[in-house]
Amino acid sequence: MAEQSPAKKLRNRVKGFLCDLSPIKERYFDAVLQHEGEYSKVVVFRPEDHMHFHNAEKTRSLVTLDDVVLQPSMESSRRMNVFYTHRSKMSCVRDLRESFNNSLFASPQAVLLSELLNLHTQPKRVSINAKIIQEVHRGNSVVWDGRYLPRTEYTVADTTGCMSLTVWCEHSITVGEWYNVTNVSVREFRGKTSLSTTKDTQILSIPSQGTAAAVQVPTETIKCDIIGANIKNLFICPCKHILKNVTLSSPTEYCVSCNTHYKSTGIIMKFSGHLDLKPETGNAVKPKIEDEVIRSVLTVNPSASRQDIIKSFIALPHMQITIRGNVVVKMEDVPQKAEIKSEDELTIKVEPVEESTVFYSPPDHGFLFSSQLRKRKSSD
Template sequence: MAEASPAKKLKQSVKGYLYNVSPLKDPQKSYFDATLQHGSECSKVVVFTPQEHAQFQNAEKNRSPVNLEDVILQPSKESYGKMNVFYTHSSTMSCICDLGDTFNNTLPAEHQEITLAELPKLVTKVQRVNIIAKIMQEEHKGNSVVWDGRYLPRTTYTVADTTAYISLTVWCEHNITIGEWYRITNVSMKQFKDKTSLTTTKDTRILNIPSQGAAVAVEVPTETIRCEIIGANVKNFFICLRKHNLSHITPSSPTVYCPSCKTHYKTSATTMKFSVHLDLKPETEGIIHACAEDEVIMPVITVKPNASRDEIIQSLMALPTMQVTICNNVIVKIEDASESHNPLNAEIKSDEVVCSLKLPTKVEPLEDSDSVFYSPPDLGLFSSSQQKKI
């Protein structure tokens, strides 16, 4: 493939075989993508002419060698040292009789898995890779706004193979089981402050596979501290019925417009979400900075569903000494420190402890926290017998 200066955006002609032609992209269905195999390499093709989707599908089905003319070449942000092919409205595709090479089913080489220990050695800042790993534990779970404005569920796991372990963020809901092995394709690798992490993309596929052996030991820094909240910064936003982030919303306005849905909604039908950054003062010296989402914060504060940013901050500042569990600078659990140390909430380990608590003889013993909770028994008969004694 001929190279071109991305600044000049010179139009080129490329030849090869098409495969992995995607469906039309939602929500506007204004483009689709494919992969072009040329020689011993493969390049991503982004097509901005949806009316030619059937033509690209036929070329893939028939394994016809094609010539893409007047396309734009730009460096790939996903694969270091490679070029993406942009097929615009001025580009054309034609089938050619003989390319000289046959379609190679063993390509592309980048679809092969890479070990977790090799990931930090990749020099590119953004790279899509394939891995085989075991889901070791769940770090934290929440929701976040993605690049297209949608508010999606997000779960961060610690995954490991036989060489290393790493943090993997999985967007949307997936049927993932802790302790199982998975083949995970088309995940994006990112490096921030010398720390490598992975995140799923719209093209990611997660497939459960048999055990691949013993994974490396995992050490995730998690700590639980007693602390006082001395600082808070709250960012609140609103979500429409289709989970789009709404900007520049006025809560007092009766309606709000969602550009993604192209629909006006009642403001009362939207949902307010918020995230917080807290400054925590432990009982020991030092200040800890950590973030949290509303799913973690709401159970411990008292505010109305449509509370303002200032009301949320005041409620956070009014909290007593709290017991906070932090994983990778993210608060995963927060509770009143006085309640967490209440002897009545402690685990009963012996008959001697039971006697010291002076429990009534008719009270059922406490179950372990991991047990399934059932409704209390019907005490109607017990109550009636007491009345008879009276």
């Protein structure tokens, strides 16, 4: 029998259920195929087939992908990647005897946090089961494509260890609950391993997995003077892109990323930076501060400049400031001590008493009465 040509060796067939379909990117889109007790990443180089993939995912139909290229995956959680090329074909079969297994995709094999902390070579992406221990701080940051997105940092833990998890964009997360977090990026910064969500991350609530490692990020509240400030302002278009060379007096601003001119009134201004604080005791500290906290203590006018914000900070009186993870999370006035008036200043109101011919003997309070009397006299 003649040996097959290399081209024919690449022709494969896979069958399963589609999920986690992405939007069309430049010239491709991707999805996840659940099949034979596992799941694989599918990369589709036929954008015109996106609607067929969308309908198959929506109806949970069984699909067959013919003439696809299979390649071993670099991720430990997957065995292979499936490449759907211009020669490939897809067909759908509605088979009610088979159904989509939600639990398989929702709970891929999770990695223990202690394993990530001890690995010398970190994997690029992992899935974890962890408990949300504490919200460290909430704010916004610029991502690689120039967008300014919500960013929340949490401390998470499982039964073996703990680390930091950065969650991008808004998610419904409750401190104290357990979650299965898939496709999170593993990073090492300044000798510490941390996790960060990606565009493919899914966060699903799960039952308790046991007693999580106890840990808290230290929170410090100090009374201090603001002796310095360095604040910068960012201008954001309605699609969350950073704008450069903005002129506040101009009626419109141009966003290169959107290729669109926007009204200046539609541009969002955000502030961030750091403060120099001199506590009542100890050395000066220089924590970061973000827009949400800045606006909680200052009234920011739409035309305010960074110099205006800096001057307003310097003019603030003695403040009580809460710092967590070297980030200011709360600013408030120093609580005023209640004034205690002397006995001579207290006004005594005398109510008229009707005369009575009946005499009542006062009760004998015994030791309690005499003790209170001695305490009152000792304070006089």
